Amino acid sequence: MKKNLLLTFCLLLLNIHLNAQWQSPVSLDNLNTWSSKSGFISWYNHTNNGPKAAAYGNGLQLALSGDERFGAQIVIPTFTDQLLFRRKSADAWNGWNEVWHSGNLEPLNFMQKKVATIKDALSVNDFKNGYTFAYATSGTPWNGALMSFGGLNGNYDCQFSTDYGPGGGSRISFRTQNGDSNTVLWNPWNELYHAGNINKADISLVCKDLLANGNLWAKEIQVASNNPWPDYVFEPAYEKLSLTELESFVKINKRLPEIPSATEVMKDGINVGDMNAKLLKKIEELTLYVIELKHEVDNLKKDTKQK
Incomplete structure (x- = not known):
């Protein structure tokens, strides 16, 4: 299988080489130069429309057969392990995109689904940098999706817990982690209020300041006064x-x-x-x-x- 893939890739490069406008890489003063044909390209000592402000590099330019206004460029800057590409659509270039590979992708830097579910008591306290389905028995306020992220040195995470349906399907709570002391502590859960739950009869709001730049509707308002009646x-x-x-x-x-x-x-x-x-x-x-x-x-x- 690997031999077949290698052979196919070699034939593809050979076909590009034989049909290219340039039989050897041509140094471009501006990577937006478009010759309407496929070919090998390079740039030297300039950053005119190149990726990542790289001053040197090599790559391929591909044109769409039948309508050469469309195509793509695939390049590798000389002094990096980056592989980047962009496409051309109706005479306009899109932005550069980097291809992830084993040399630049660090799984720990990305949120991942670590386990299918968590349910054991207090197990939510040890869940970091990922997402899963959490049962309320684990310490979350709701049965539903759980997301944990952030965390300087793993001690300052933030978690979001959502209700998938039993609580009405419109509940979402969050909490933060305080890592300032030797014992890392989770702060209490707080529920977010929104259009789906703010009008519920079982919700009580206590706040210091409430600013409403518009109409405020209420059946009853009780105002405390510090001044003598x-x-x-x-x-x-x-x-x-x-x-x-x-x-x-x-x-x-x-x-x-x-x-x-x-x-x-x-x-x-x-x-x-x-x-x-x-x-x-x-x-x-x-x-x-x-x-x-x-x-x-x-x-x-x-x-x-x-x-």
Whole structure:
């Protein structure tokens, strides 16, 4: 079998040689030079459209029989063990591609399927640089695909665990490994939220800051407030502005006291809890003004009747 393959390859090279435009390698000043025929090529002391910025090399140029606008180049830079190729399509060259071989392919640098499944207790903690199917008994949150990658010196890996169906088929969790101490520790699993699970009734979110550049829809929102609720307005010792003072303030500032201006709101927004407290305070003050006016009206009515 090997002899037949070798003979076939030799015949192919012989056929190319006999039908080539050049019977010996021709040095090209630019590898994009296209003669519309197959042949041996080389380049010397330049990097014009060559691969990997290599200044020297040899190779083959192949043209498509019947339509010589299409073809390919296969080259080997002189001072490396790299084999590279690219193709030409309708007068335009595509990028260079490197061929992997035993001299440049290191399996440990690539993720691989190491075992079909893992299921033993805590076996997920020892699974590194690969992918497999993991049962939850191994220590993953879900039954499904498991991927482990990264890992400086094998001590800082990241793992993703996915649910293939029993949990709804839309769950995915991740965790990281902390290798700073002598004892390498796995951090807890965290579930990712997305369109497939964020609306579930059993999901509770706790976060410090939530930024929404758009509409926020909710059936109920409860806002905690650190400011005192303004029931103190109804305390006898509370002093509010007189209506005359309030009128003067509004004419000058075009807003109510303690309420931010339109310019401030446009720039900084509002604190919902704080604003609700301020608005309630104004309503309570307004209630006191109405009560006072009611007393004044009643007194006026009383004086009118006495006259």
